[in-house]
Amino acid sequence: xxxxxxxxxxxxxxxxxRRMQNKAVKSSVRTSVKKFATLARGKGASExxxxxxxxxxxxxxxxxxxxxxxxxxxxxxxxxxxSRMQKLFNALKAAQ
Numbered sequence: 001x002x003x004x005x006x007x008x009x010x011x012x013x014x015x016x017x018r019r020m021q022n023k024a025v026k027s028s029v030r031t032s033v034k035k036f037a038t039l040a041r042g043k044g045a046s047e048x049x050x051x052x053x054x055x056x057x058x059x060x061x062x063x064x065x066x067x068x069x070x071x072x073x074x075x076x077x078x079x080x081x082x083s084r085m086q087k088l089f090n091a092l093k094a095a096q
Contacts, residue, residue, distance in 0.1 A: 032060040
């Protein structure tokens with residue numbers, strides 16, 4: 001007779017897959033935040049640096065919104081991170 005698989009085993013497999021997917025999304029968000037921060041603090045003073053920073057900011061906001069919508073990152077945490085990074089970008093823009 002064939003061995004039956006339990007629903008607990010299936011649930012475990014599913015949770016492992018979700019955990020790995022969530023880990024990848026979190027890593028992607030952290031990478032985009034770090035990329036924007038280094039661009040803003042590094043070469044943000046130049047005109048091309050400002051354009052690069054703006055593109056990185058848009059990418060970061062998109063990734064944060066997606067992660068918050070999926071529940072991987074809490075909504076308020078995503079909003080706080082976006083606010084702080086937007087503040088940094090506005091200061092950079094004002095210094096131009």
